[in-house]
Amino acid sequence: MAPYLDADADELLDITRACFDRYHEKFEEPYPFDSYDQAFVPEFNAGAMENPGLVTFRDEFVYRSAVTDTERQTRAMVVAHEMAHMWFGDLVTLTWWDDIWLNESFAEYMGYQTLTEATRFTDTWTDFGVTRKPWGYDADQRPSTHPVAPENVQDTASALLNFDGISYAKGASALRQLVAWLGEKDFLAGINTHFRRHRFGNARLADFIDSLASATERDVHAWADAWLRTTGVDTLTASVDSRPGQWTLALDRTGERPHRVTVGVYDRDLHDGRSLLLRERYETDVPQDTAPEPHTGTRPALVVPNDLDLTYAKIRLDDTSLETVLRGLSGIPDTLTRAVVWNTLRDMVRDGELAPADHLATAAAHLPEETDLALVQGVLAFASVHIADRYLTPDQRPAALATLTELCRDLIRRTEDGDHPGLRLIAVRHRIDTAAHPDAIAAWLAEGIVPGGPELDPELRWRVLARLAVLGATDEAAIAAELARDPSATGQEGAARCRAALPDEDAKARAWDAMFGSDDRADLSNYLFTATAQGFWQPEQADLVRPYVARYFKDAVAVAARRGPAIAEAAGRWAFPVHAVDAETLKLGEKCLRKADPIPALRRKLVDQLDDLGRALRVQQA
Numbered sequence: 001m002a003p004y005l006d007a008d009a010d011e012l013l014d015i016t017r018a019c020f021d022r023y024h025e026k027f028e029e030p031y032p033f034d035s036y037d038q039a040f041v042p043e044f045n046a047g048a049m050e051n052p053g054l055v056t057f058r059d060e061f062v063y064r065s066a067v068t069d070t071e072r073q074t075r076a077m078v079v080a081h082e083m084a085h086m087w088f089g090d091l092v093t094l095t096w097w098d099d100i101w102l103n104e105s106f107a108e109y110m111g112y113q114t115l116t117e118a119t120r121f122t123d124t125w126t127d128f129g130v131t132r133k134p135w136g137y138d139a140d141q142r143p144s145t146h147p148v149a150p151e152n153v154q155d156t157a158s159a160l161l162n163f164d165g166i167s168y169a170k171g172a173s174a175l176r177q178l179v180a181w182l183g184e185k186d187f188l189a190g191i192n193t194h195f196r197r198h199r200f201g202n203a204r205l206a207d208f209i210d211s212l213a214s215a216t217e218r219d220v221h222a223w224a225d226a227w228l229r230t231t232g233v234d235t236l237t238a239s240v241d242s243r244p245g246q247w248t249l250a251l252d253r254t255g256e257r258p259h260r261v262t263v264g265v266y267d268r269d270l271h272d273g274r275s276l277l278l279r280e281r282y283e284t285d286v287p288q289d290t291a292p293e294p295h296t297g298t299r300p301a302l303v304v305p306n307d308l309d310l311t312y313a314k315i316r317l318d319d320t321s322l323e324t325v326l327r328g329l330s331g332i333p334d335t336l337t338r339a340v341v342w343n344t345l346r347d348m349v350r351d352g353e354l355a356p357a358d359h360l361a362t363a364a365a366h367l368p369e370e371t372d373l374a375l376v377q378g379v380l381a382f383a384s385v386h387i388a389d390r391y392l393t394p395d396q397r398p399a400a401l402a403t404l405t406e407l408c409r410d411l412i413r414r415t416e417d418g419d420h421p422g423l424r425l426i427a428v429r430h431r432i433d434t435a436a437h438p439d440a441i442a443a444w445l446a447e448g449i450v451p452g453g454p455e456l457d458p459e460l461r462w463r464v465l466a467r468l469a470v471l472g473a474t475d476e477a478a479i480a481a482e483l484a485r486d487p488s489a490t491g492q493e494g495a496a497r498c499r500a501a502l503p504d505e506d507a508k509a510r511a512w513d514a515m516f517g518s519d520d521r522a523d524l525s526n527y528l529f530t531a532t533a534q535g536f537w538q539p540e541q542a543d544l545v546r547p548y549v550a551r552y553f554k555d556a557v558a559v560a561a562r563r564g565p566a567i568a569e570a571a572g573r574w575a576f577p578v579h580a581v582d583a584e585t586l587k588l589g590e591k592c593l594r595k596a597d598p599i600p601a602l603r604r605k606l607v608d609q610l611d612d613l614g615r616a617l618r619v620q621q622a
């Protein structure tokens with residue numbers, strides 16, 4: 001791996017220095033340890049770990065193959081996040097596990113914010129909006145949700161479950177809202193008081209709130225009760241009333257939290273029918289103390305509550321605005337606004353208020369015009385993983401895949417000039433993953449290049465081979481030959497994924513035995529277990545794998561009990577039959593939860609998977 005690490009050393013060290021300097025401008029307490037090292041560790045289970053003075057990372061952050069700039073930004077964000085823990089976690093440590101948000105929400109917020117302020121990655125909140133916030137929104141609507149700062153975490157097994165979308169994404173969103181509500185100056189003053197009072201000691205929520213309260217006149221105790229001690233997502237629904245020469249926006253709220261939001265008001269560009277122009281932005285509180293004031297002017301084409309994504313809430317647009325975005329989403333000028341709108345469409349699908357096919361049609365119409373990598377990646381992932389594979393019925397899936405393939409072809413055509421390699425890479429990856437026929441991608445593999453580029457690096461070669469395996473267009477000999485060509489750790493994972501994906505009974509039996517067999521001398525490592533699970537279930541092979549759906553619930557419980565939380569999580573996340581969206585799977589899963597007593601790490605994953613399954617069934621019925 002050394003040459004790959006060397007190739008990125010300057011980038012990594014530049015980001016490290018820039019974040020270090022920025023934290024020293026924000027925090028009055030200096031870095032509290034003697035040295036700062038960063039090590040990349042094979043088969044690391046977490047993203048990274050903030051050991052004082054020695055941060056350890058997954059070694060996938062050392063790139064052997066081409067990555068997009070958004071992926072580089074994610075790595076930089078992890079560098080910034082872990083460094084923030086030197087203060088939040090290592091200088092001041094939580095007293096008990098109910099306050100892991102004092103570590104994770106802060107490191108998450110500081111990581112994104114500091115990267116934006118101190119490095120070339122100046123648009124991190126768009127990526128946060130489109131990839132991290134949905135993690136929080138989804139977690140917050142499941143039965144397993146909990147307050148950002150829960151009051152009763154009994155033991156370490158329960159604590160481990162809370163390293164989740166609530167403690168990271170919702171917590172960081174709440175802090176972003178706190179900064180909007182309080183002002184950054186008072187927020188940082190409160191934090192510095194907190195460090196000064198509790199340095200090299202332990203602290204809890206009440207201590208943090210007291211430190212904040214010392215820096216502001218605002219009632220932060222009430223704010224904390226509403227935001228940190230409650231569960232669920234508020235919904236802000238816009239309605240626009242207009243009469244000649246004036247219009248009025250009302251924002252209705254379901255939920256109990258106070259929100260400080262920015263409203264964006266847009267008009268159609270009369271010269272270029274496609275674009276939308278920002279007329280004005282203004283801040284407002286929800287709920288409002290008084291009736292909303294009318295604005296002078298014509299009714300806007302689009303009104304976006306939470307335009308700068310400063311709060312955490314589901315947004316519902318007024319009817320005119322919804323129509324405007326379905327037709328003109330790519331004409332919205334700012335990426336962060338587009339992220340808010342894409343999230344609105346996403347959760348409308350999840351709530352049964354927008355047909356999945358309409359979301360797909362919107363993606364097909366607007367993604368080819370999109371230039372932001374995080375948005376293209378986030379929307380394409382939702383469209384393929386959620387919409388095509390789960391929210392549409394199996395007989396609707398081929399048409400959805402055809403739409404996605406055409407969309408990727410369109411993006412590949414538009415990036416032929418070589419100016420947007422990241423966009424092209426995303427399109428190539430998704431073109432491979434959604435291929436319904438092997439011919440085109442098999443030719444790429446044979447030639448070693450996508451026509452017009454890029455050349456296939458190890459990651460793309462394994463990706464093509466995995467898709468060919470799903471489609472029954474390759475065999476063991478080809479997989480073995482590829483492994484001889486790339487015998488690295490990721491090569492081993494690629495081969496395991498391909499072998500598990502082959503559409504024949506023997507291959508499935510071998511893969512199943514590798515994951516769930518009881519001979520502990522043959523146990524797969526955590527990464528190989530995950531790779532095998534990723535290959536195993538394929539919507540194309542529903543008939544072939546059907547007998548394993550019932551076996552899964554029995555075998556996952558046994559392997560989790562025998563091998564512990566890390567494998568339990570992989571078994572719950574990756575080995576779960578997500579494509580089997582039917583009442584029978586739901587029934588089997590519910591029975592497992594009632595009778596089989598899975599260990600906590602597996603139970604949490606199963607509860608979440610079954611809730612997602614129930615939601616997919618409701619979306620299909622809607």
Ligand SMILES: [Zn+2]
Pocket residue numbers: 081082085103104107
């Ligand atoms: Zn962390």
